[in-house]
Amino acid sequence: MTGALRAEWTKARSLPSTGWLVCVVALGMVALGLAVTGTLRVDECGDDPCVLDTVRLSLAGVNVAQVGAAVLGVLLVTGEYATGTIRPTLVSVPRRGEVLAAKVAVVGVLTAGGAALGVGGALLVARAVLPSRGFTAEAGYPDSTLLHDLTQRAAVGTVLYLVLVALLGVGIGLLVQDTGGAVTLMMAVLFLGPVLALFVSDPDWQAWLHRYAPTDAGLAVQATRDLAALHIAPWPGLGLVAGYAAAVVLAGGVVLCRRDA
Amino acid sequence: MEPSLEVRDVRKTYRGVVAVDGLSFTVRPGEVTGFVGPNGAGKSTTMRLLLGLDAPDHGEALVDGSRYGTLDRPLTRVGALLDADAVHPSRRARDHLLWMARSNGIADRRADEVLDQVGLAAVAHKRAGGFSLGMRQRLGIAAALLGDPPVLMFDEPTNGLDPDGIVWIRLLLRALASQGRVVLVSSHLMGELQDTADRLVVIGRGRLVAETAVPDLLASVSRDQVEVVTPQRSEAMTVLANAGATVTVQAADGIVVEGLPGSEIASLLGAAGVTFVELRRHRASLEEAYMELTRGAVEFATADEDAR
Numbered sequence: 001m002t003g004a005l006r007a008e009w010t011k012a013r014s015l016p017s018t019g020w021l022v023c024v025v026a027l028g029m030v031a032l033g034l035a036v037t038g039t040l041r042v043d044e045c046g047d048d049p050c051v052l053d054t055v056r057l058s059l060a061g062v063n064v065a066q067v068g069a070a071v072l073g074v075l076l077v078t079g080e081y082a083t084g085t086i087r088p089t090l091v092s093v094p095r096r097g098e099v100l101a102a103k104v105a106v107v108g109v110l111t112a113g114g115a116a117l118g119v120g121g122a123l124l125v126a127r128a129v130l131p132s133r134g135f136t137a138e139a140g141y142p143d144s145t146l147l148h149d150l151t152q153r154a155a156v157g158t159v160l161y162l163v164l165v166a167l168l169g170v171g172i173g174l175l176v177q178d179t180g181g182a183v184t185l186m187m188a189v190l191f192l193g194p195v196l197a198l199f200v201s202d203p204d205w206q207a208w209l210h211r212y213a214p215t216d217a218g219l220a221v222q223a224t225r226d227l228a229a230l231h232i233a234p235w236p237g238l239g240l241v242a243g244y245a246a247a248v249v250l251a252g253g254v255v256l257c258r259r260d261a
Numbered sequence: 262m263e264p265s266l267e268v269r270d271v272r273k274t275y276r277g278v279v280a281v282d283g284l285s286f287t288v289r290p291g292e293v294t295g296f297v298g299p300n301g302a303g304k305s306t307t308m309r310l311l312l313g314l315d316a317p318d319h320g321e322a323l324v325d326g327s328r329y330g331t332l333d334r335p336l337t338r339v340g341a342l343l344d345a346d347a348v349h350p351s352r353r354a355r356d357h358l359l360w361m362a363r364s365n366g367i368a369d370r371r372a373d374e375v376l377d378q379v380g381l382a383a384v385a386h387k388r389a390g391g392f393s394l395g396m397r398q399r400l401g402i403a404a405a406l407l408g409d410p411p412v413l414m415f416d417e418p419t420n421g422l423d424p425d426g427i428v429w430i431r432l433l434l435r436a437l438a439s440q441g442r443v444v445l446v447s448s449h450l451m452g453e454l455q456d457t458a459d460r461l462v463v464i465g466r467g468r469l470v471a472e473t474a475v476p477d478l479l480a481s482v483s484r485d486q487v488e489v490v491t492p493q494r495s496e497a498m499t500v501l502a503n504a505g506a507t508v509t510v511q512a513a514d515g516i517v518v519e520g521l522p523g524s525e526i527a528s529l530l531g532a533a534g535v536t537f538v539e540l541r542r543h544r545a546s547l548e549e550a551y552m553e554l555t556r557g558a559v560e561f562a563t564a565d566e567d568a569r
Binding site: 002003004006007010014015016017079084085087088090091093094095260261 | 275309312313314315316329330332334335336341343344346347348349350351352353356357359360361363364365366404
């Protein structure tokens with residue numbers, strides 16, 4: 001198993017795309033977070049009292065970061081099929097379950113690393129920017145600090161969510177094999193739910209989409225205010241995404257083990 | 262235990278198309294075994310089955326008596342060059358070898374050693390995407406040698422190599438065999454194996470056509486044939502044909518005679534006043550031997566189909 005792990009780690013590190021995609025995860029979190037928090041104004045909030053979830057807004061970069069995570073997971077699998085290196089991989093490590101486990105571990109660690117940097121960076125940026133936009137303690141917005149339970153949950157949850165998205169990418173990569181097909185399917189998985197919810201007028205269907213679509217369910221964990229309005233509770237939402245990821249990775253694993261290479 | 266490759270009554274179909282059909286053979290150490298057959302005969306399939314990449318529908322493909330999938334650190338038991346293109350174009354040559362080495366607990370320095378051995382040390386840090394087919398072929402051979410395995414398998418290793426490269430790989434194959442290793446090398450060109458292989462496993466349409474030592478095969482095809490070099494070709498042909506021999510033209514001034522011993526040919530030509538420069542036993546090329554063998558196989562296959 002250590003051999004498989006070292007091989008997958010060396011493989012991932014020796015491809016330029018890996019570094020770029022980890023950067024997309026980290027910088028996507030920070031950059032989109034800055035774009036959102038840097039343009040917020042407390043007096044334009046509308047509602048009174050104003051209940052903007054600034055933590056969640058600070059972490060809005062997850063919408064970009066998840067694309068990087070998804071493509072990272074997909075590419076580390078489909079790249080092997082596209083270039084034919086799947087054969088040397090399986091000749092080097094004929095126990096295919098080990099190959100899958102090692103890929104899951106490496107993709108998980110890489111994504112978690114990029115996501116932790118990105119989430120940390122986005123929260124720091126928000127802390128620096130928000131007070132100047134009027135979100136002060138006096139206005140009801142204490143600094144977002146990781147000492148705060150809900151902020152902590154949002155931060156850790158976002159990292160875990162991105163890891164799960166990357167693992168979904170691994171599973172879909174194994175099932176589809178083709179890079180273009182797998183990336184397209186991955187984007188559909190991430191964005192179809194939220195997009196459909198915009199256009200569906202029936203409130204029951206809308207609620208159902210918000211509850212079960214992976215992006216909406218998984219990102220409930222980012223909420224720190226108005227928790228009663230959530231369609232699914234934070235941890236169960238993330239748990240649901242974990243279930244999706246586990247099912248797809250297992251299906252991919254079964255296909256990997258059964259199929260001729 | 263002696264290293265070996267063994268295929269036992271293996272059958273493999275892909276979506277109903279039979280690739281390998283009841284194939285059995287054994288490859289022994291200390292010799293270069295040529296694995297030949299026309300394109301699509303099932304050579305690559307057999308190698309994939311031996312490496313556990315594909316699973317046989319029936320029968321067993323064994324390395325050192327075990328299924329490949331059960332081997333520990335398999336790269337130290339078997340080295341294989343299957344497909345020179347199976348390299349990620351964005352990865353540097355050395356990194357390609359490093360991940361394989363690390364997967365089997367092989368020291369990193371082996372990557373540098375084999376790069377040196379195949380003549381790629383100078384491009385070790387270049388990305389494989391910029392390599393010519395010949396260079397990728399060498400990188401694939403380096404990967405096969407990485408674990409210093411007692412069993413080696415090469416699928417069409419001379420593809421894309423220049424003449425220097427072809428000479429190099431012949432010497433390499435001979436050297437590996439003389440070290441007591443099992444060496445199986447496939448080719449669809451018999452001539453390529455003429456001076457390299459000791460034994461041949463010939464397959465056609467997924468079935469075994471022959472498993473034989475190269476000298477025996479050549480002798481069986483060269484039987485009773487005599488080559489005559491003469492400036493008076495047509496006269497010589499007339500004389501010998503009248504004496505009941507089968508005569509075929511081989512070159513501008515040469516004929517091949519079948520059905521008469523050399524001594525009789527000499528006296529017949531002498532009596533008729535036909536001069537000849539040379540008279541020698543005909544040594545068939547491996548190419549001819551192969552044509553003879555596969556012709557038999559095709560005829561057999563046809564008869565087989567007729568019998569249904």
